[in-house]
Amino acid sequence: MTSTTGRRAIVLLIENEPVQMMALSDLIEEAGCDVVEATTAEKAIQILERRTDIRVVVADLDVRGSVMGLQLATMIRDRWPPIELILTGSVKPDLSRIPARGVFHDKPFDQRKVVQSIQSFVSTSP
Numbered sequence: 742m743t744s745t746t747g748r749r750a751i752v753l754l755i756e757n758e759p760v761q762m763m764a765l766s767d768l769i770e771e772a773g774c775d776v777v778e779a780t781t782a783e784k785a786i787q788i789l790e791r792r793t794d795i796r797v798v799v800a801d802l803d804v805r806g807s808v809m810g811l812q813l814a815t816m817i818r819d820r821w822p823p824i825e826l827i828l829t830g831s832v833k834p835d836l837s838r839i840p841a842r843g844v845f846h847d848k849p850f851d852q853r854k855v856v857q858s859i860q861s862f863v864s865t866s867p
Contacts, residue, residue, distance in 0.1 A: 750774045750863040751792070755785045755800040755813075761848075765799060765829075768852055772859040780804075782813050789821055796823075797862045799855075802830035811838050818843070825862035827855065 752774045756762040762778060769776045777795065779785035782804055789795060798817055802810040811834055814826050818840035826843035828834075829850055839845055844858050 748794075750796045751777060751794045752797045752799055752859060752863075753777050753779060753785060753788055753795045755779045755782065755798065755804050757781065757801065757804045761801065765855075768855050769799065769859060772856045772863070774859060774863060782809060785813070786816075789817065789824075795821070797825045797827060797859060799827045799829070799859070802828055802834060803832075810834070811840075814840050814843060827858050827862070829855075 752769045754762065754765055754769060754776050756765055756778070757780045762780070766776045766778065774797070777788055777792070779788055785798070785800070800814060802814070804813070814828055817824055817826060826840060828839060828843055828845045829848055830845070831848045833847055834845065836845060846855055846858070
């Protein structure tokens with residue numbers, strides 16, 4: 742899937758479980774996007790600081806690191822406002838705390854709904 746610029750959209754995937762990383766990477770590619778992977782919050786932040794082409798972040802709220810879960814999502818929203826957020830987790834958070842324009846998918850998630858979320862965000866991002 743291409744963004745409104747006509748290029749294939751880049752999605753940053755933050756996941757520390759290898760099997761989940763592979764499954765979500767496949768879903769993101771199925772949605773027509775390229776994937777950049779990070780296994781920790783620190784690596785994700787480093788990637789976001791270096792790259793300006795990330796349009797969507799798919800993040801497991803249970804990823805380890807100095808900044809975790811909703812705190813990481815809030816940091817991304819504050820520092821990189823154009824980036825869309827798709828959050829996953831085995832424990833449903835207080836949905837009122839999810840940053841604006843963010844969506845949450847429970848694990849095990851409906852793969853079709855995750856692909857739809859990615860495609861929806863990418864189709865509207867610059």
